[in-house]
Each structure stands twice: as C-alpha cells, then as structure tokens.
C-alpha cells in the first residue's frame with residue numbers, strides 16, 4: 001500500500017468508494033501512530049464502510065518555539081499499520097499540497113480558545129480548525145473520529161462542524177493508556193527513562209481528583225492546589241490543572257449536579273508537554 005499524496009488522487013479514490021455506495025469514516029492524524037490512533041481507526045470502521053486516514057504534521061498548529069522539526073515521522077510504519085487494519089486509503093500530503101505559499105485568510109476562534117491548551121498555545125487551535133476544515137473539504141467524510149485525549153480540540157471541532165455546516169458526524173474515542181495509566185502520545189517518545197517513570201503521575205493526580213470530586217469534596221481550589229504542589233514536588237512543571245465546563249471550556253469554581261465537566265491537566269517534564277483529562281458528570 002502506498003500513501004496518496006495529492007488532493008486529486010485522494011478525491012478520485014474516495015469518489016470511487018462512494019461510487020460503490022460506501023460510506024466514509026475519516027481519522028485525521030499527525031502520524032507516528034500508536035494504539036490510541038489505531039483505536040480510532042477501528043472505531044471509524046464501526047461507523048462507516050471504509051476508513052481513510054490522513055497523516056500530516058500540520059505546520060500551522062505549531063508555535064515558533066514548538067517541536068515541528070523534531071516531531072516523530074514514521075510514515076512507512078504508519079502505512080503498514082493502516083494496511084493491517086484494512087484502511088482504504090492513507091492521505092499523506094506535503095505542506096505545499098495543503099497550503100499556498102502565502103495565505104490571505106484565517107479562522108478566528110472565540111470563547112472556546114481562551115483557556116486550557118488554547119490559552120497556553122497561541123495559534124494552535126486556529127491551525128487545527130484550518131487544517132481540519134481543509135481535510136473535511138478534501139475527503140468529505142460521513143463520519144470523522146477524534147480522541148478524547150484532545151478534548152478541547154474535539155469541542156472546538158464540534159462547534160466548527162455546527163457553525164460551518166459540515167455534513168459530517170463527529171465521533172469521540174476514549175483515551176488509550178499504557179498499563180501504568182499514561183495516556184499514549186506520539187510525544188511520549190521524547191521522554192527519558194526517568195521521565196517516563198514519572199509521567200503517569202499526571203494520570204494518578206487526575207484519578208485522585210476525580211474520586212474526591214465525585215465523592216462530593218467541597219473545596220475544589222484547595223484540592224487542586226494540593227495536587228499541583230504534589231506534582232511539582234515530583235518534578236512536573238504545571239501549565240494548568242483545573243476543572244472546566246464542557247460547553248464553554250472555561251474554569252468553574254462550583255460544581256453543580258447534573259452538569260458535565262472536564263478535569264484536565266497539562267504539565268511539562270523537561271521540554272515535553274503532557275496532557276490528560278477526564279470527563280466528570282455529577283449525577284442528580
């Protein structure tokens with residue numbers, strides 16, 4: 001199996017599948033595929049007849065001081081994994097296929113972009129919304145699958161689909177973790193042995209907080225501050241650790257029964273940024 005690299009060819013391939021009456025599930029990725037990505041591909045296969053995977057390290061979602069150059073690129077292995085899962089086509093374009101040298105238009109994101117990763121990484125979600133828009137227009141999938149691992153991305157894309165009227169259904173896949181709880185990520189490859197040993201500390205903190213919150217703990221701020229100190233003492237640098245409303249992706253002080261929240265954290269171990277989250281629904 002070879003990757004398809006031009007818009008014309010991927011359109012022809014998807015068009016042929018559609019001509020056979022097949023529905024199309026789509027899984028956009030930046031490659032360096034791991035079990036998390038593979039779970040989304042399998043999930044897409046349960047929602048559509050054929051699955052298309054894109055592999056594109058999108059320059060527009062990296063800040064100037066971020067790891068665009070170092071980001072792991074393992075295209076041949078990725079294609080083999082896709083083939084083994086029965087993926088119908090892998091779309092792996094160059095940057096020059098996706099972007100003109102100069103661009104005159106961009107997309108603004110309001111409200112949902114203020115906190116969490118949007119607050120810490122200027123331009124990040126604008127780059128994602130831009131590229132996913134383009135990919136949706138190129139592939140025109142019936143269903144697209146994204147991971148809960150990037151929950152703010154999912155929420156923003158949900159809004160994009162609604163506001164831009166993309167004829168696609170979004171499906172959210174659960175976070176796939178290593179045995180010790182660390183959420184799988186292509187960036188875990190950056191961790192030293194010692195950092196890898198520490199890394200599940202973020203998951204453990206989230207688990208502890210989740211338990212306390214569902215048990216009805218009252219002083220959220222104290223709880224969060226305590227966990228932040230514990231993580232810092234272990235060698236993590238905290239970007240954020242907080243509870244956010246699901247609708248607006250904004251921090252909440254008081255939790256109400258019957259509402260849906262995201263307990264989320266972003267931390268650094270050395271230069272490596274790790275994120276993780278849990279969805280909390282307080283029962284009435």
Ligand code: AMP
Nearest residue numbers: 029030031036146147149150175176184
């Ligand atoms: P990326 O290649 O990092 O852009 O991720 C591509 C897709 O895989 C996104 O929808 C991510 O949310 C999803 N993803 C990344 N890590 C995981 C994981 N550990 N479990 C499930 N989905 C994941």
